[in-house]
Amino acid sequence: AQSVTQLGSHVSVSEGALVLLRCNYSSSVPPYLFWYVQYPNQGLQLLLKYTSAATLVKGINGFEAEFKKSETSFHLTKPSAHMSDAAEYFCAVKRRGNTPLVFGKGTRLSVIA
Amino acid sequence: GAVVSQHPSWVICKSGTSVKIECRSLDFQATTMFWYRQFPKQSLMLMATSNEGSKATYEQGVEKDKFLINHASLTLSTLTVTSAHPEDSSFYICSAAVPNEKLFFGSGTQLSVL
Numbered sequence: 001a002q003s004v005t006q007l008g009s010h011v012s013v014s015e016g017a018l019v020l021l022r023c024n025y026s027s028s029v030p031p032y033l034f035w036y037v038q039y040p041n042q043g044l045q046l047l048l049k050y051t052s053a054a055t056l057v058k059g060i061n062g063f064e065a066e067f068k069k070s071e072t073s074f075h076l077t078k079p080s081a082h083m084s085d086a087a088e089y090f091c092a093v094k095r096r097g098n099t100p101l102v103f104g105k106g107t108r109l110s111v112i113a
Numbered sequence: 114g115a116v117v118s119q120h121p122s123w124v125i126c127k128s129g130t131s132v133k134i135e136c137r138s139l140d141f142q143a144t145t146m147f148w149y150r151q152f153p154k155q156s157l158m159l160m161a162t163s164n165e166g167s168k169a170t171y172e173q174g175v176e177k178d179k180f181l182i183n184h185a186s187l188t189l190s191t192l193t194v195t196s197a198h199p200e201d202s203s204f205y206i207c208s209a210a211v212p213n214e215k216l217f218f219g220s221g222t223q224l225s226v227l
Contacts, residue, residue, distance in 0.1 A: 032214070043119075043206060043220040044157075051214075090156065098210055100147040103157045 002027045004074075004091045006104035014112050019063075019078040021107050023091030026072065032094040033074040034101065035065055039087045047089075050074060061085070086111045115141045117209045119219025126197055127227055134192045134222045136207035142187035143209035147216075148180075151204040160205075163190055197226045 007022040025031055035047040048059025055067040065076045074091060088108050092101040116139040126132050136146060145164050149157040161177075163169040163184035171177045179201075181193040190209075194201055206221040 041223065044218045094216075096214065098145050098212075098214075100159050100162060100208065100210075101157075101216060102159070105156045 002031060002093045002095060002102050004033075004093045004102065004104040006089075006091050006107050008107055009105065010108045010110065012110040012112060013081045015083055016080050019076070019081045019085065019109065021076040021089050021091075021109065023065075023074045023076065023104060024072050025074060025091075025093050027093060027095070029095060032096065033065075033067060034092040034094070035059065035063070035074075035076045036090045036092060036103075037087045038090065038106075044090070047076070081109075081111045083111050083113065085109060115139070115209075115211070115215070115217045117143075117207060117217045117219040119207055119222060121222055122220060123223040123225075125225045125227065128198050129196055132194045132197055132224060134194075134205055134207075134224075136190050136192075136209065136219045138188045138209045138217070141209075141211055141217075143190070143217075144187065144212060145210040146182075146184055146190035147208040147210065148182060148190075148192050149206045149208065151206065151221075153204075157206065160192075194224065197224070199226045202226045 003026045005024045033050040036044040047063050048057045050067045058064045063078045090106045091104040118137045148160045151157045160175045161169045161171045163182045165187050169182035184190040207219040209217045
């Protein structure tokens, strides 16, 4: 079975500071990994995804994530936080094929002015 | 990019009534539709998987007679919450899969049962 663990249900950073949201995965086969953002009362927006190409993946809004097989991690980073980044972030894993995403529990990001 | 149109975006209903949620794939054919449920401040949990023309496969703990899923065409899947109760109040979201392994999410439906 596949799963992801997001460390920290709530992360708070100052505006302009580095954002680091942690995700570790468990998978018996090479996974596809995703980060999504969800704003209050809205659906999901894909930030970026890893599908076994480059291990450093750049996404939208200045976010990026690095796939580290040795650490089974896929942490999300952004060099400088904006107030508009405050939202809920979900890491997700997927097996190859016609399979669903399995989501982590989410990390709420707060950005302090 | 591909769009999944999900309606309604929010619905309020009385306890005991049924609610139908639709997800339509616009300009592409969705061979598989995944339905998720998200309770407040929680993650998205897979409820069921439906393939066009086949019966849906439900995850453990999800009542198939309560959450009726129909996937009669490659562009439309519906989830009907039958005899809804307050504990069914949740955010429901669909995700359409295409053969090249891409997934596209609907915008979600917030269901409130009074």
